[in-house]
Amino acid sequence: MLYLELFIQGLVQGSIYALIALGLTLVYGLLRILHVAHAALFTLGGYIGVIVTNATGSFTLAMVVAMLVVGLAGMLMYKLAYEPLLSQPPYVSLIASIALFIASEEIFRIAFGPYGLSYQTAPLQGHIELFSGFYLKYAEILVMGLSTxxxxxxxxxxxxxxxxxxxxxxxxxxxxxxxxxxxxxxxxYLNFFIGSSFAAAAGVLVALLNNLVEPTMGSVASYKALAIIVLGGLGSIRGTLIASLLLGVLESFGTIYIGHLLDRDAIAFAFLILVLMIRPQGLMGGKL
Amino acid sequence: MSYEITLMTTMAISVLFALSLNFITGFCGQISLGHAAFLGAGAYTSAMLSKADVPFLFTIPAAAICAAMLGAIIGLASLRVRHDFLAITTMGVGFLFVGIIRQQDFFGGEIGIAGIPSSGFGKGGFMLICIALALTFAAFSLYVRRSWMGFVFKSIADNEDVTRVLGIDVSRYKLIAFIIGTGTAGVAGALYAHHFRFVGPDSFGFVESISVLAMVIVGGIGSVWGVIFAAALLSVLPMLVQFIDDYKLLFYSGLLFAMMRFSPDGIAGLCTRLFSSIPRRVPDNGGNNR
Structure with a gap:
């Protein structure tokens, strides 16, 4: 029973990872940029989701607005930040992206306060009983459904x-x-629009699962999503999806069984390093 | 006077730490996003030995050896991955280090190790030790850059495959760069531990790794003088200007982004362009390492 519950939790987490990591893979596949600031767009999505839901009361509207606005923000980010750097060596855009991400975290903190925002009345918090003693929250079903x-x-x-x-x-x-x-x-532009709007969807969903958006919510997502796309073999969409779900499940089991040795984030990176030692091109990557 | 001494000590430790990363990233072209892990390894080694009544001066080589051993292991592992894969792997190493430290009571867990005994040289003496070590490594860096090894490093940074074709054992030189760089970071860690008299997992996280990378890049990747200047400036700026301290991260990241956008080769590159009529050779990456 515990196994099944852990497995489902892992899949829910894995779906979120997949939504975030997909945008990163798209950007990497097209421009060979490790787009760390992607997580800033994810956080922005979460904030817009909560603010619009609280203002209008409609969660669906919030989701649509978040995806549209963040998609445009992603295009803007490409235009202003990445396009001028395309001719530079790859570390330049990586560092610029990290800088952009850290700056955005600070801006969220200054603009919305360090403690984060919550839904006034969080939607979809009910749950159904699949069979005896096994519950699934509506929000979790939505996460898996919407990602699919x-x-x-x-x-x-x-x-x-x-x-x-x-x-x-x-x-x-x-x-x-x-x-x-x-x-x-x-x-x-299309690439950045789609990738960013997927990240926004993930941000709104995470805000729903935790009923909280905070300035630092992107930090874990950003580094872990990088681990995922590297794990999947940079630029491979199929690899990214497999790696996301695998990591989600692995983490949910790992936290229970080896949590006293490593914390949750370290498990992801331990797995990443282990895989790269055996397959330096990632799970689904082609020959280097 | 005591304030200036603290300032100078912080500066010297940052310079040493930044130069140690410059050795790996600047000279040998191997990007590292987890360099703070080695600072941490040195700091924890030195802190725990000091608590066990080992004299401060003996903890420095111990910290260096411990960090270098860790560096050698990571270096060996990193030989298998390149470019973007290397960047993420080293980032992973940083997270792994913090993740392990955080969960082990042996290392003080979340709380860290407090009450580290003082160095025994007084504040002034400790400052002199820090400055001496930073200057020694700066001189060593300048020497290496002119040596045969420095040429090999530069060649690896420019084009690894061509270097290998020339019959040079690339892996060996990469490993040497890693061991020297991480060992030096360990020394900086020992100084760090005895300067703040406290070490905790949060002091060696990703932000710290990025800050030191910022120093190297703002200074001008590979330029010893540029890195010394940037490390000295960026480490004490937050202490001098209270406004910057409040918005420290915003300031750092803004500076880093502006630097990448307008002068990717840092202050050193900026100076070269300003004071020289001969156009600088544009680094030729030809898209082959993308």
Missing amino acids: ILMIALAWLSMQTRTGVAWRATVTDPDMARAFGVKIQNVR
Whole structure:
């Protein structure tokens, strides 16, 4: 019973990781940037979610607004922060991104106070009993459901539409795609919009699960999401999804059984280092 | 006078720590996002030995050896990964270090180790020791950069594959850079522990790793003088200006971002461009390490 409960908890956590890490993978696959500041967009999503829900009372509206606004913020971040750095060596954009992330944490702290915000009346806090003694919160069902829907929507977009074809072509070979008339710039904007809005969805969902948004909520997400995309083999979407769920489940078991040796975050990185020693290209990465 | 001594001591420790990272990241081109772990390893070693009545001066080499051993292990592991994978792996090492320290009562757990005995040299004497060690390592860095080893480091930083083709044992030199850099960070850790007389897991986390990387990058990656200048400036600025202390992280990160945006080769690069009519060679990365 405990096993099943841990497993489900792991899947819920893993779905959140997947939503966050997906945006990072998209950015890495296209631009080869380790986009640490992605977690700032995740936090922004959480804040917008709570503020709009408290102001209007509609959680659905909050989710939509958060995804749209944060998606635009992501595009803006690309335009202002990353585009000028594309010609520099990779560590430059990595450091710039870390700086951006730390600065945003401070700005959240200054703007909304250090103690965070909560929902006035948190939606979806009820639960159903699947079978005797085993409860699942509505919020947890929503997390798994919404992530699945968003993933399927993304898969449809990239596989079934012309935009998706252009996108995949750009990831594979930017120069060739440009030669075939794909507007690289638009693909990059789209990339940042989708990745950021997924992060916003994750932020709203995490705010719902914890009934709290705080300035530092992104810190764990940012570093762990990096671990996940590296684990999955940088740039591989399939690898990222597998790594997210695997890590979610592993953590939920690990916290119970080896929690006295390592804390939760350390488990993730111990696993990461272990995997990289055996497969330096990550779980699903191609040959280096 | 006591205030100035504290200031100078902090400065010297930061310079030593930043130079130790510069040895790995600047000279050898191996980015590290978890360098504070080695500062921590040195600090904990020195703190625990001091509490067991080992004289301060003996704890310094012990801290260096302990940190260097850890560095050698991490270095060996890091040989398998490159570029972005290396950055994340070293970041993981930092989190692993804090995660382990936090959970072990042996290391004082969350609370850390307080009441570390004083160095026994008085504040002034301790300051002189710190400055002497920082200057010694600065001189050593300048010497290495002109030596055969320094050329190999530079070559590895520029293009690892070509260096290997030239018949140079890249792994060996990377490991040497790692061991010297982490060992020195351990020395800085020993000084740190006896300066603040307290060590805790939060002192060696990711923020600390980023701060020291900021010093190296703001100074100009690989430039000894630039790094000394930036480390000295950035370590005491928050103490001198109260406003900056309140918004310390915002200031640091803003500076770091501005530096990356407008002068990725740091203060050293800025000076080179300002005072030289000959255009500086643009680092050629050719996209091959992306």
